[in-house]
Amino acid sequence: MGNVGLLFVGAVLFINGLLLLRVVDGKSAAVFNLFIGALQVLTPTYLIFTAGDDQMKILAASGIYLFGFTYLYVGISLLAGLDNNGIGYYSLFVAVAALGYAFVNFRLFKDQPFGVIWLYWAFLWFLFFLLLGLKMDGLRTYTGWVTAIEGWVTGVIPAGLLLSGYWKHPTEIAIALAVFGVVVFAALWPLTRSRQPAPAAPAAGSVSAPT
Numbered sequence: 001m002g003n004v005g006l007l008f009v010g011a012v013l014f015i016n017g018l019l020l021l022r023v024v025d026g027k028s029a030a031v032f033n034l035f036i037g038a039l040q041v042l043t044p045t046y047l048i049f050t051a052g053d054d055q056m057k058i059l060a061a062s063g064i065y066l067f068g069f070t071y072l073y074v075g076i077s078l079l080a081g082l083d084n085n086g087i088g089y090y091s092l093f094v095a096v097a098a099l100g101y102a103f104v105n106f107r108l109f110k111d112q113p114f115g116v117i118w119l120y121w122a123f124l125w126f127l128f129f130l131l132l133g134l135k136m137d138g139l140r141t142y143t144g145w146v147t148a149i150e151g152w153v154t155g156v157i158p159a160g161l162l163l164s165g166y167w168k169h170p171t172e173i174a175i176a177l178a179v180f181g182v183v184v185f186a187a188l189w190p191l192t193r194s195r196q197p198a199p200a201a202p203a204a205g206s207v208s209a210p211t
């Protein structure tokens with residue numbers, strides 16, 4: 001069940017990356033955020049209720065709420081036209097918590113690939129904090145590209161491999177993920193600093209949120 005949720009996390013990150021790049025309209029992105037936010041709240045609730053006294057399963061499921069509440073917050077903010085600085089500061093909380101979950105995956109679960117993936121998410125949510133909480137709008141294009149890419153690298157592709165039984169060789173996967181992230185996100189920085197997405201049409205809350 002968690003792997004199916006991961007697939008749609010990839011989808012919503014891709015959509016929200018396009019939202020930041022002003023390719024997707026805010027209201028249409030808001031609806032999809034609400035769908036995925038609801039899924040990402042129901043999924044861990046089910047996993048926790050069915051975990052019995054297995055604290056490791058409860059711990060593994062608990063992190064999903066961080067993202068479920070993000071997407072609900074984004075969807076509601078877009079539809080209601082709210083200032084998104086609250087999302088930004090919540091994203092700082094998520095970024096710090098994600099570092100903890102990265103440690104848990106490396107140390108307790110011995111799951112190196114998802115330890116790296118949690119570091120990806122910590123970096124991304126820290127970008128959301130800078131963009132939305134601190135209003136560093138010059139990061140919009142960079143953050144949009146990182147968001148869209150992470151949708152595939154941390155969501156769609158791992159979910160597809162897990163669901164099909166091809167998630168093998170964890171050490172090699174972890175190394176590949178780490179190298180890809182460092183190289184691609186470092187290369188994106190100079191490529192995106194000189195350009196920003198064209199201003200959106202003044203339509204209803206179309207560019208106010210991130211993830």
